[in-house]
Amino acid sequence: MTVESTAARKPRRSSGTKRAAGAASAAKPAAATAQTQDAEPQLVQLLTPQGDRVDNAENAEFAPFVADITTEDLRGLYRDMVMTRRFDGEATALQRQGELGLWASLLGQEAAQIGSGRALNDADYVFPTYREHGVAWCRGVDPTNLLGMFRGVNHGGWDPNTNNFHLYTIVIGSQTLHATGYAMGVAKDGADAAVIAYFGDGASSQGDVMEAFNFSAVYNSPVVFFCQNNQWAISEPTERQMRVPLYQRAQGFGFPGVRVDGNDVLACLAVTRWALDRARRGEGPTLVEAFTYRMGAHTTSDDPTKYRRDEETAAWESKDPIQRLKAHLLATGGADEAFFAELEAESEAMGKRVREAVRAMPDPDTMAIFENVYADGHALVDEERAQFAAYLASFESAEEGH
Amino acid sequence: MAVEKMSIAKALNESLRKALEQDPKVLIMGEDVGKLGGVFRITDGLQKDFGEERVIDTPLAESGIVGTAIGLALRGYRPVVEIQFDGFVFPAYDQIVTQLAKMHARALGKIKLPVVVRIPYGGAIGAVEHHSESPETLFAHVAGLKVVSPSNATDAYWMLQQAILSDDPVIFFEPKRRYWDKGEVDTEAIPGELHRSRVVREGADLTLAAYGPMVKVCLEAAAAAAEEGKSIEVLDLRSMSPVDFDGIQASVEKTRRLVVVHEAPVFLGVGSEIAARITERCFYHLEAPVLRVGGFHAPYPPARLEDEYLPGLDRVLDAVDRSLAY
Numbered sequence: 019m020t021v022e023s024t025a026a027r028k029p030r031r032s033s034g035t036k037r038a039a040g041a042a043s044a045a046k047p048a049a050a051t052a053q054t055q056d057a058e059p060q061l062v063q064l065l066t067p068q069g070d071r072v073d074n075a076e077n078a079e080f081a082p083f084v085a086d087i088t089t090e091d092l093r094g095l096y097r098d099m100v101m102t103r104r105f106d107g108e109a110t111a112l113q114r115q116g117e118l119g120l121w122a123s124l125l126g127q128e129a130a131q132i133g134s135g136r137a138l139n140d141a142d143y144v145f146p147t148y149r150e151h152g153v154a155w156c157r158g159v160d161p162t163n164l165l166g167m168f169r170g171v172n173h174g175g176w177d178p179n180t181n182n183f184h185l186y187t188i189v190i191g192s193q194t195l196h197a198t199g200y201a202m203g204v205a206k207d208g209a210d211a212a213v214i215a216y217f218g219d220g221a222s223s224q225g226d227v228m229e230a231f232n233f234s235a236v237y238n239s240p241v242v243f244f245c246q247n248n249q250w251a252i253s254e255p256t257e258r259q260m261r262v263p264l265y266q267r268a269q270g271f272g273f274p275g276v277r278v279d280g281n282d283v284l285a286c287l288a289v290t291r292w293a294l295d296r297a298r299r300g301e302g303p304t305l306v307e308a309f310t311y312r313m314g315a316h317t318t319s320d321d322p323t324k325y326r327r328d329e330e331t332a333a334w335e336s337k338d339p340i341q342r343l344k345a346h347l348l349a350t351g352g353a354d355e356a357f358f359a360e361l362e363a364e365s366e367a368m369g370k371r372v373r374e375a376v377r378a379m380p381d382p383d384t385m386a387i388f389e390n391v392y393a394d395g396h397a398l399v400d401e402e403r404a405q406f407a408a409y410l411a412s413f414e415s416a417e418e419g420h
Numbered sequence: 421m422a423v424e425k426m427s428i429a430k431a432l433n434e435s436l437r438k439a440l441e442q443d444p445k446v447l448i449m450g451e452d453v454g455k456l457g458g459v460f461r462i463t464d465g466l467q468k469d470f471g472e473e474r475v476i477d478t479p480l481a482e483s484g485i486v487g488t489a490i491g492l493a494l495r496g497y498r499p500v501v502e503i504q505f506d507g508f509v510f511p512a513y514d515q516i517v518t519q520l521a522k523m524h525a526r527a528l529g530k531i532k533l534p535v536v537v538r539i540p541y542g543g544a545i546g547a548v549e550h551h552s553e554s555p556e557t558l559f560a561h562v563a564g565l566k567v568v569s570p571s572n573a574t575d576a577y578w579m580l581q582q583a584i585l586s587d588d589p590v591i592f593f594e595p596k597r598r599y600w601d602k603g604e605v606d607t608e609a610i611p612g613e614l615h616r617s618r619v620v621r622e623g624a625d626l627t628l629a630a631y632g633p634m635v636k637v638c639l640e641a642a643a644a645a646a647e648e649g650k651s652i653e654v655l656d657l658r659s660m661s662p663v664d665f666d667g668i669q670a671s672v673e674k675t676r677r678l679v680v681v682h683e684a685p686v687f688l689g690v691g692s693e694i695a696a697r698i699t700e701r702c703f704y705h706l707e708a709p710v711l712r713v714g715g716f717h718a719p720y721p722p723a724r725l726e727d728e729y730l731p732g733l734d735r736v737l738d739a740v741d742r743s744l745a746y
Contacts, residue, residue: 173522177530178494185526189518195484196519199491206473207495226515229484236479390529391563393587397615397662399563 059263061309062289063279067337069345080276083291084284089352095136095283096343096353097361099128102152103340104365105161108372109151109168113318117376118168122149126281126313129339130246132156133286134214134308137294140182141211143204145197148186149246150216157181161368162375171382191217191224194243198230201239201297212297213241214290220251222267223259231271231303240297242290243268243305246280248312253325268305280310281339311337384410422608428570429599431577432462432538434607436500439584440470443498446584448475449485450502450538459504460540460599482512489535490520498534500584506541506593507550513558520589521564532587536580540596541569542633542683543730546723553720554684559591560661567661568614569593571635573603575658578611586614593660595633615659617667623653626677626743629668629694631657634681634731641736652740660690668694669701676707677746679739681731686714708746711739 062077064084073081106124113121124131131152138144144153154164159181166172167186174185187193197215204211221227222245234241247264249256256264268275274296278289286308293304311334315322322331347353388403426434439446448463448470454477457464467475478485482503489499503509509516516537523533543552560567566588570576576594583590612618620635621642628638635656642652655671657663672678678698680691695710713731721729 172528173526175526175528178527179531184494185523187519189514192487192515192519195487195515196491196494198484199488199493200495201491202488203492203495203497206497225511226483226487229479229481229487232479232481233484233488390525390527392566393524393529393532396566396588397664397666401665 059277059309061277061279061282062285063282064284064288065282065342065346067281067342069342069347069349071346077285077288080278080285080288080292083288083295087284087287089347089350092284092343092347093353093357095132095287096340096347097364098132098136098152098155099283099340099343100361101365101368102128102132102155104369105155105372106151108369109165110314110318112165112373112376113168118165118318119170120168120317120319122168122317123312123314124149124151126311126334126339127246127248128152129283129343130244130280130286130308130310133283134216134244134290134306137287137290138214139211139294141209142294143182143184143197143200143211143213145184145193145200145213145215146186147190147193147216147218147221148188149218150186153216154181154183157183159183161372162379165372165376166379169376169379171379191221191227191230193217194221194227194230195233197241197243198234198237198239201234201241201303202237204240205237205300210298211240212294213239214244214294215241216244216246218245218251219247219249219256219259219264220254221245222264231268231273231305234303235272238300238302240300241303242293242297243303244290245305245307246310247307248280248310250312250316250322250326252316252320253322255326263307265305265307268303273303273305275305275307277307277309280308281334281337281342283339283343310339423604423606425602426573426605427600427602428573428576428595429460429462431573431603431605432580432594433464433466434605435577435580436463436466437469438607439500439581440466440474443584445497446474447492447497447499448502449478449489449499450476451478451480451485451504453477453502458502460596462538462594462599463502482508482510483515486512486515486520486535486537490515490523490533493533493535494531498536498584500536500538503537503539505551506539506553506555509537509539509555512537516559516565516589516591517562521562524588525564533589534584534587535589536583536586536592537589538580538592538594540599541593542595542597543720543726544597544633546726548723549720552723552726554593554682554715556591556593556660556682557684557689560663560690564589565661566590566615566659567593568659569595569632570658571595571598571630571632571656573601573605574609575656577605577607578609579614579658582611582614593632597633598636601636615662615664617658617664618656619653619671620656621652621654623651623675625651625675626679626740627653627655627668627671627675628679628681628736628740629655629657629671630681631660631690632682634683637731637733637736638681641733641740644733644737645740650740650744657690663690663694663697665694665697665701668698672698672702673705676705677743678706678710679713679736679743680710681713681736681739683715683730685717686712687717689714708743711743713739
């Protein structure tokens with residue numbers, strides 16, 4: 019259950035639905051709410067929402083990992099976030115225009131993705147969900163590659179080994195095991211590399227994620243589990259997924275867990291670098307919980323007004339990842355208006371390029387149904403391909419007959 | 421010495437040993453596959469000789485085993501995974517069906533998933549529940565997977581070699597009640613194609629088609645029928661995906677009658693698909709409808725009832741008689 023179809027949005031007002039909703043609300047556990055939601059959580063933070071640098075005991079271990087960051091690097095991170103948001107906005111628009119069947123927006127999660135994505139080395143390997151458009155950007159994946167599956171012309175289709183960026187994974191949490199296995203292989207090879215697995219707060223309920231935590235701990239695998247806790251798994255808040263803060267789970271599996279301000283790109287960069295460094299040094303897995311917020315809908319088929327309050331979304335708007343870095347750059351003289359204007363033009367040009375590329379994307383050939391089902395071929399696929407081709411050809415010969 | 425008499429279990433063990441020797445990327449993973457050598461001792465001695473890095477005892481979590489095997493395959497390894505018993509595979513079913521089977525196609529062929537999942541299957545060993553099932557249809561139904569099962573020691577040796585060499589994921593069903601049956605294995609012979617059936621007894625009046633543990637039952641049935649003057653051909657199907665329909669067709673065009681036998685439930689089983697396709701292919705050759713003999717649409721019964729549940733000599737001969745009576 020992940021990406022719902024447009025058809026599923028039709029309202030069904032059965033009494034059963036009402037009862038279920040009432041029961042859920044009555045059963046809401048007050049203790050869990052107090053523990054996970056209401057109190058402001060402790061986060062590793064390097065930039066406040068106002069854009070001020072933070073130095074405190076919580077971030078002392080991580081701050082050295084961004085000590086080398088120059089003003090130019092900061093501008094680069096800012097550019098990555100702006101370009102990613104522009105691409106994401108273009109994709110949402112393309113869905114509204116009927117060019118894409120569906121889009122899963124990353125709006126609000128740019129810092130978590132760019133911060134962690136820019137922490138990676140070329141030799142590292144990424145296992146994404148279906149929302150890691152910002153990480154894909156950092157890996158150099160052509161943005162238009164990401165749109166094929168949402169347009170319905172393929173199920174991904176890119177070569178994961180070109181950018182060490184695996185295919186998007188839709189069934190929730192499965193990729194954490196692939197990342198763990200890949201990391202086991204990296205360790206066997208003695209390679210100087212690490213693996214990062216992305217997942218969300220909803221995925222943390224999946225058995226596969228627990229198994230990935232455990233396998234990686236048992237084998238001391240070089241993998242970073244990067245959870246973007248965006249507070250919502252479609253319509254279900256984190257109280258429906260967990261009773262203890264997510265990052266604390268790592269302790270039970272025997273490796274460290276850190277909660278970072280997921281809207282602070284610098285903190286995400288620092289914490290992920292720290293975790294990757296541990297992995298490459300042979301110190302095993304780490305869980306990073308990037309505390310962030312899904313500003314938009316789960317996908318373009320979703321309607322968040324049915325299940326969450328405007329006030330909540332508004333409160334998160336003031337923590338916007340892009341605005342806070344902009345405030346920092348302006349306050350420190352790290353960028354001027356010319357930089358922002360130039361970036362605006364660049365992002366618009368990228369949006370136009372993406373739009374044109376999607377519209378020009380051809381439908382696949384019908385016979386592609388039968389391609390790549392097997393690497394070594396399969397008699398039944400061959401038989402059905404031939405039968406279907408003959409069936410299609412029968413219409414052509416019928417037309418010729420007229 | 422190229423030809424040696426050995427059990428199916430030993431042949432599988434020798435086959436794994438050879439694969440580990442030939443390709444440093446081959447890994448063995450599973451529960452208890454290390455020091456113990458697996459609950460059926462199929463991996464006996466392999467960890468001692470190839471080390472814990474290549475013969476890997478895993479946590480007790482089937483989805484985790486297959487999920488990490490996929491990751492290792494993406495890294496360039498060729499994992500051979502052991503699922504301890506047929507009924508224990510379902511925690512891994514999602515990883516096998518949703519991930520392993522489809523990943524090659526999703527990448528438009530740019531990545532390969534050479535993973536073998538070995539599953540001891542079938543009943544007649546007097547076990548408790550979940551230790552005697554035949555779930556092969558549930559895998560044969562999934563595009564992207566190949567599904568095979570040897571019935572004898574030679575095939576156990578060679579088909580496992582071929583499965584490991586395959587760039588596609590292969591679900592390798594091992595007939596656990598036959599593990600200790602012995603046969604001659606030629607470890608230097610050139611094997612036949614992995615997905616071809618084989619005529620194991622020639623006959624003229626009817627074809628019995630089976631795979632895995634039921635091949636022996638069918639051979640016994642053919643011998644018994646011969647005493648009554650009936651000439652039965654026995655076809656070892658060997659592969660359930662793809663099924664060698666050409667091989668079955670050739671046999672049926674000769675004998676004009678077909679009975680398919682498996683332990684798995686008859687309803688929507690491999691036999692049902694064979695019946696449908698052979699009826700299409702051989703409609704004017706058939707003297708009787710294709711009959712199926714197999715398990716019932718009921719949970720696998722307690723061990724004291726399994727002799728009644730499993731197709732035995734009499735149930736196979738009953739179907740032979742019914743077919744010949746048309």
